[in-house]
Amino acid sequence: MPFIKEEISEEKLESFLKHIAKCKDCYEELEIYYTVHAGIQGLDQDQFTTYDLSGALRMELQEAQERVRFRHAFTVLRIFLGATAIVMTLLAAFFQFKNWL
Numbered sequence: 001m002p003f004i005k006e007e008i009s010e011e012k013l014e015s016f017l018k019h020i021a022k023c024k025d026c027y028e029e030l031e032i033y034y035t036v037h038a039g040i041q042g043l044d045q046d047q048f049t050t051y052d053l054s055g056a057l058r059m060e061l062q063e064a065q066e067r068v069r070f071r072h073a074f075t076v077l078r079i080f081l082g083a084t085a086i087v088m089t090l091l092a093a094f095f096q097f098k099n100w101l
């Protein structure tokens with residue numbers, strides 16, 4: 001339900017997506033909840049049509065997967081930039097030290 005309501009945390013999202021990709025039972029359960037949730041929302045908004053719900057769910061899962069991937073890429077970049085900054089600082093300190101000798 002937290003995934004469907006878009007309330008799932010980023011940390012939980014990753015393991016959730018991994019599990020749902022492998023576990024057929026949970027995926028089917030998710031599909032049922034998703035359909036019911038969309039049905040209720042559709043009735044609320046009076047626009048529940050013959051909508052491809054399992055297709056919509058797959059799209060949402062794919063989008064979530066891309067969000068996770070993007071976050072990972074960003075983390076790697078941040079670590080890389082951080083490491084580069086440390087190396088540059090050490091090099092600067094080293095050359096400064098050499099000048100003093």
Ligand SMILES: [Zn+2]
Pocket residue numbers: 019023024025026027
């Ligand atoms: Zn499962």
